[in-house]
Amino acid sequence: GAVVSQHPSRVICKSGTSVKIECRSLDFQATTMFWYRQFPKQSLMLMATSNEGSKATYEQGVEKDKFLINHASLTLSTLTVTSAHPEDSSFYICSARDTGKENQPQHFGDGTRLSIL
Amino acid sequence: GQNIDQPTEMTATEGAIVQINCTYQTSGFNGLFWYQQHAGEAPTFLSYNVLDGLEEKGRFSSFLSRSKGYSYLLLKELQMKDSASYLCAVMDSNYQLIWGAGTKLIIKP
Numbered sequence: 001g002a003v004v005s006q007h008p009s010r011v012i013c014k015s016g017t018s019v020k021i022e023c024r025s026l027d028f029q030a031t032t033m034f035w036y037r038q039f040p041k042q043s044l045m046l047m048a049t050s051n052e053g054s055k056a057t058y059e060q061g062v063e064k065d066k067f068l069i070n071h072a073s074l075t076l077s078t079l080t081v082t083s084a085h086p087e088d089s090s091f092y093i094c095s096a097r098d099t100g101k102e103n104q105p106q107h108f109g110d111g112t113r114l115s116i117l
Numbered sequence: 118g119q120n121i122d123q124p125t126e127m128t129a130t131e132g133a134i135v136q137i138n139c140t141y142q143t144s145g146f147n148g149l150f151w152y153q154q155h156a157g158e159a160p161t162f163l164s165y166n167v168l169d170g171l172e173e174k175g176r177f178s179s180f181l182s183r184s185k186g187y188s189y190l191l192l193k194e195l196q197m198k199d200s201a202s203y204l205c206a207v208m209d210s211n212y213q214l215i216w217g218a219g220t221k222l223i224i225k226p
Contacts, residue, residue: 103147
């Protein structure tokens with residue numbers, strides 16, 4: 001079945017560090033990928049929609065200059081949390097949808113647990 | 118506005134049956150998804166309904182009524198490993214997923 005690989009699975013770093021998270025679709029092409037954030041005991045919150053070859057679409061309240069998204073190929077999107085602070089500590093999850101199959105399920109990566117000290 | 122409502126938490130007994138309801142109001146409808154999410158893990162896909170009726174997949178079934186804006190996920194022969202959060206999500210007219218807050222299901226022996 002469709003597989004999405006997300007790396008790294010866990011990051012612990014000091015405040016002020018920038019952290020890059022990669023999301024890869026392994027056996028399908030994904031024009032669109034999605035980045036979510038989930039705080040403990042809360043629901044998934046869509047941060048942004050990553051579009052291959054164009055700018056990402058950010059949800060209201062998400063700072064595009066802080067959460068940089070690059071979707072340079074049909075199989076890779078990256079999220080960079082710039083100058084991370086303790087309040088950015090969260091579970092970040094990406095998902096991808098097979099190109100041309102908009103009504104099909106999104107396939108999720110395993111998530112990245114980010115802890116900023 | 119768009120919203121998805123589902124109960125926050127439910128408790129059931131091992132071996133029993135539980136039904137998790139989901140009601141929705143969205144801009145258009147292109148299908149309803151149920152996902153399972155264990156604590157600390159990413160969601161995994163369970164089911165997809167786009168037409169009215171019941172979809173059965175092993176111990177899990179999902180029902181949809183588009184006219185009522187209503188779905189349920191039915192879990193039979195509950196096992197301890199079914200303890201998880203169950204997320205209802207509706208795909209709107211722009212093919213964007215609108216997520217419910219999830220229902221935490223606690224299974225007791």
